Amino acid sequence: MAGLVTAFGSGAMTNSIQEIDNTACFFNIGTNTTHAHPIIGHRIRRAVNNGAKLIVANPKEIELARHADLFIQHQPGSDVVLMMGMARVILEEGLHDEAFIAERTENFAAFKESLAEFTPEYVTELTGVPWAQIQAAARMYATNTPSAIYYAMGITQHTHGTDNVMATANLALLTGNVGRASAGVNPLRGQNNVQGACDLGGLPNVYPGYQKVADPNMQKKFEEAWDVKLSPENGLTHVEIFNAMYEGDIKAMYLVGENPLLTEANANHVQEALERVEFLVVQDLFMSETAAYAHVILPAASFAEKDGTFTNTERRAQRVRQAIPPRGNSRPDWWITAQIGQRMSDHGFDFNAPQEIMAEVNQVTPIYGGITYERLEDVNGLQWPCPTTDHPGTQFLHQGKFARGKGHFSPLHYKPPFEQTDDDYPLLLTTDRSLFHWHSGSMTHRVAGLDVLNSEELLLIHPQDAAAQGIADGEMVAVASRRGALSVRAKVTDVCLPGVVSMTFHFPEAPTNVLTSSALDPVAKIPETKVAAVRIEKLAELV
Amino acid sequence: MEKIKLTIDGLEIEAEAGTSVLDAALANDIYIPHLCHHPDLKPVGACRLCGVDVNGRMEMSCLLPVREGLDVKTNSPEVGATRQVAIELLLADHPQGCLSCGASLQCELLHIADHIGVDGERIERLRRPSEPLPIDNSNPFFSFDPNKCVLCGICVRTCEDIVGLGVLDFVNRGSRTVIGTFGNEPFIDSICESCGECVVRCPVGSLAPKRWQRPSHEVQSTCVYCGVGCGIYLGVKGDQVVSVRADRERPSNQGSLCVKGRYGYNFINHKDRLTTPLIKKEGQFVEATWDEALDLVAEKFADYKGSEFAALASAKCTNEDNYLIQKFTRAVMQTNTVDHCARL
Ligand code: SF4
Numbered sequence A: 001m002a003g004l005v006t007a008f009g010s011g012a013m014t015n016s017i018q019e020i021d022n023t024a025c026f027f028n029i030g031t032n033t034t035h036a037h038p039i040i041g042h043r044i045r046r047a048v049n050n051g052a053k054l055i056v057a058n059p060k061e062i063e064l065a066r067h068a069d070l071f072i073q074h075q076p077g078s079d080v081v082l083m084m085g086m087a088r089v090i091l092e093e094g095l096h097d098e099a100f101i102a103e104r105t106e107n108f109a110a111f112k113e114s115l116a117e118f119t120p121e122y123v124t125e126l127t128g129v130p131w132a133q134i135q136a137a138a139r140m141y142a143t144n145t146p147s148a149i150y151y152a153m154g155i156t157q158h159t160h161g162t163d164n165v166m167a168t169a170n171l172a173l174l175t176g177n178v179g180r181a182s183a184g185v186n187p188l189r190g191q192n193n194v195q196g197a198c199d200l201g202g203l204p205n206v207y208p209g210y211q212k213v214a215d216p217n218m219q220k221k222f223e224e225a226w227d228v229k230l231s232p233e234n235g236l237t238h239v240e241i242f243n244a245m246y247e248g249d250i251k252a253m254y255l256v257g258e259n260p261l262l263t264e265a266n267a268n269h270v271q272e273a274l275e276r277v278e279f280l281v282v283q284d285l286f287m288s289e290t291a292a293y294a295h296v297i298l299p300a301a302s303f304a305e306k307d308g309t310f311t312n313t314e315r316r317a318q319r320v321r322q323a324i325p326p327r328g329n330s331r332p333d334w335w336i337t338a339q340i341g342q343r344m345s346d347h348g349f350d351f352n353a354p355q356e357i358m359a360e361v362n363q364v365t366p367i368y369g370g371i372t373y374e375r376l377e378d379v380n381g382l383q384w385p386c387p388t389t390d391h392p393g394t395q396f397l398h399q400g401k402f403a404r405g406k407g408h409f410s411p412l413h414y415k416p417p418f419e420q421t422d423d424d425y426p427l428l429l430t431t432d433r434s435l436f437h438w439h440s441g442s443m444t445h446r447v448a449g450l451d452v453l454n455s456e457e458l459l460l461i462h463p464q465d466a467a468a469q470g471i472a473d474g475e476m477v478a479v480a481s482r483r484g485a486l487s488v489r490a491k492v493t494d495v496c497l498p499g500v501v502s503m504t505f506h507f508p509e510a511p512t513n514v515l516t517s518s519a520l521d522p523v524a525k526i527p528e529t530k531v532a533a534v535r536i537e538k539l540a541e542l543v
Numbered sequence B: 001m002e003k004i005k006l007t008i009d010g011l012e013i014e015a016e017a018g019t020s021v022l023d024a025a026l027a028n029d030i031y032i033p034h035l036c037h038h039p040d041l042k043p044v045g046a047c048r049l050c051g052v053d054v055n056g057r058m059e060m061s062c063l064l065p066v067r068e069g070l071d072v073k074t075n076s077p078e079v080g081a082t083r084q085v086a087i088e089l090l091l092a093d094h095p096q097g098c099l100s101c102g103a104s105l106q107c108e109l110l111h112i113a114d115h116i117g118v119d120g121e122r123i124e125r126l127r128r129p130s131e132p133l134p135i136d137n138s139n140p141f142f143s144f145d146p147n148k149c150v151l152c153g154i155c156v157r158t159c160e161d162i163v164g165l166g167v168l169d170f171v172n173r174g175s176r177t178v179i180g181t182f183g184n185e186p187f188i189d190s191i192c193e194s195c196g197e198c199v200v201r202c203p204v205g206s207l208a209p210k211r212w213q214r215p216s217h218e219v220q221s222t223c224v225y226c227g228v229g230c231g232i233y234l235g236v237k238g239d240q241v242v243s244v245r246a247d248r249e250r251p252s253n254q255g256s257l258c259v260k261g262r263y264g265y266n267f268i269n270h271k272d273r274l275t276t277p278l279i280k281k282e283g284q285f286v287e288a289t290w291d292e293a294l295d296l297v298a299e300k301f302a303d304y305k306g307s308e309f310a311a312l313a314s315a316k317c318t319n320e321d322n323y324l325i326q327k328f329t330r331a332v333m334q335t336n337t338v339d340h341c342a343r344l
């Protein structure tokens, strides 16, 4: 999210789902929308059926590509080049919004200068996309307003994910497609409450509401609110945490509702880190690969067994309500944490219900100031920023003024992915999501029908690459990267480019993340799970 | 909105400009039989059941916009007769066996038959002998019985206009017309995404969920899977969640759900759920009471305050859960090392 904070001053989806109906052009890059965010996917398809334009840019021919006016299948890791190429066309052809650039943005000159290196030859070579297609995309995006950009993990999970995000923001600034309805730059949040987990301070560098840990005023504010002394230093990010555990610097961990052994990049490293930790507490619904390493397991209640709120990708806080009693002796997560807190501190954890917690959130989190349980009873959620109880919430951001003042253009250069192919690892693996499963599958593998619809992991491989190795459709193959190996069934298909293979990461039997890299984007600290160099062999040869 | 006055069966009613006579009637508790009409879809006037009499002319009320002073009769002898024939033919083509049908009390056909009153013997005389068509059971969540299909086309239009996919269409012609996927393949082999949008809109039991229990009550909540955050109603029977229904009022999804949100709730009651705290003793997990487990956690964590401690919050948990985890990490454990796994 760091990229959007730099450009606009806020990292969240700028616009709202309901605005999709009036968007004139969609530019979907690095999002398999109809699989990962199905109802947004439905709505985009519907808008396209009603005449909106759709540009899909993805290394893989995803479902949405079938509905696109223009499908760009660029090389993995070449997103910045593609978008800078588009920006160049927009400027050269005078399709930019001069008034918007003059009034509402800064750093345009430096950005314009950085476009010089993105010549048609350079862009075509790095992206593998004909220049005419890039011109067509640029024209389509710039001349059909309002135009909206949608992206997801395909953009952020790279060592240069922050650059990718800034490239999307540049395009929106260049064409005045931000701060207005049905336009914007829209990162689609993966899990149901990633947005809320970030909003409420589940991040090492910010308190709830993105108030900076490094800002002494914020430290003071929270010290007063909580009546404690607080550390002025930013904490470690999740990949850094596992590195520190591996090094022995972090010795105890409280792990809530996650299965990093399956979902984190470079899983073998995560496993060794977990083996070394002195005291691990796992709080979850199910026993998991990760929980096996715990010293204490605390059984959590499911969403149907507790009250609370989730905040969706469009910043809308919505109620979750208890429908049934907790299974067995499980308890809501907030209750468990409050109980531990009460045992270790004489104040600050005396909560009897989630709305008491929300009341404290209202006090210390300006963007959630007016999001109360009382109001959530009779409206269909509230979109932050919602500072006061008489504020209606905010449908789209940056109207009239950016959260940071002026919109900031970022000069960008091509940086090769951390992970490069070579003779030993000649193919690029990219990861994707299935419509029928969810993350580690701890929930969806326990729904029999979903396993019927998608019963096993498949490695998608182009016929050319398959032929080179003598691999037949449906055959079991070995996949090895510099970090690990696994076996999986191959599906020979031309949805991938030659040289590129694709897997999801929903199946414990084929834990894709043993292959992926935990090289980090230097700013956002998101690991590069989107590309890994791999070698594929017939299984018989390897064993 | 401009209000328009019109008369239906001698009763003066008000309606918003732009609505159809059928919608205006239904909004005023005046029932006009209809099968192919659905509030989410554009009207097509295909089933010919909603005919009404306007100055001696028969008009399909779903296609007729309200007008000031319009005088509508829903039951003149002519429209009554036309409707009677249409419904009798439909019923004569429809299998019996309502008791074991998933639609049962929600069946629109049953509703209409009940409304206009039908003569059972006449229908049996109209019934033509025919070979039953095979049922498509290939999808794990729903089945399609073409024998019960009334060819209203709601599923076709739902998949095209709401889901934006267009899996279904009318195949064959005349009396052999059926609904089918492209190439009439089983659902499982088609491009169907199993969202069930067509299933919940089927007015009869032709497209029907395989497992269906009527909940005793419903609780408004939010889907637990992806960041779209669709509004749902969890259906409860006893202490189990037995159904999920889309919230039509919620701006995020306006009455739609995907396959995970609609059918993916069985994990809640799954036998694998952790139901008691566990403490590892000599390599084995041993059941513990909450007090034992919490006391141990608090005692141990006290040794690792500061930079030796890390917490991972969860993008699956609520805002309140996450707020407390970060507060605990910062205020009690004296470190800002709190993150969550998926940083997007
Ligand atoms: S289940 Fe969904 S995708 Fe499949 S045919 Fe019905 S509406 Fe279309």
Ligand code: SF4
Binding pocket: A037, A038, A039, A040, B223, B224, B225, B226, B227, B228, B229, B230, B253, B256, B257, B258, B259, B260, B261, B262
């Ligand atoms: S129903 Fe589907 S699209 Fe909606 S929130 Fe759930 S998983 Fe996402």
